[in-house]
Amino acid sequence: MTSQDRKLQRNFFSRNAKIVAQELLGKILVRRLNNRKLKTKIVETEAYFGEKDPASRARQNGNLRKVMEDEPGIILVYGVHNNWLINFITGKEGKAEAVLIRALEPLNFKAKTCGPGLLTKALSIDKGFHHNNIINNKKLWLEDTINSDNEFEIVDSFRVGIKKDLPEKLRFYIKDNPHVSKK
DNA sequence: TCCAGGATGTTCT
């Protein structure tokens, strides 16, 4: 199996954000920085729905919603509280769904990645990645897990740090992982 | 009680 085979393709993202959020857990996020590859494992995600989600800024920001309605696999970088947050567009076009990456586990380097703002700093992800494609990207992409490294338990809960939340559990994380921002 | 981080809200271009 080549590295290309393990890359997550567009059909992975073209499903409901809630499903994609759960299946992204344990996947490998690779960031090519300078001359090395920084590998991280996704340990915490949240699903967002731009249209009816009171927590989503895409609700009032027309530009963000436009991106969320774009095709699945698009990277959405969003500035908040002087930090950058990274999302992946999911669902069918025009659906305005996205998955927020909240926490990562660094595999071959050390960094503080227990939070959406911290992980973007650790990987040098900024506004330059906005509206790029995760599927065909030279600097940032996702890979499926190589072997049976998928032995973990997924926990669902309500989202964190949000003023107005939906009455749904849209936050997912790997149980007992030390890099999750909150238990 | 203090420090750090975070899908908020406002302002500038």
Place this chain on the structure above:
DNA sequence: GAACATCCTGGAC
């Protein structure tokens, strides 16, 4: 439409 500053919440000491 995009950038920034402030406020609020959660975790650490």
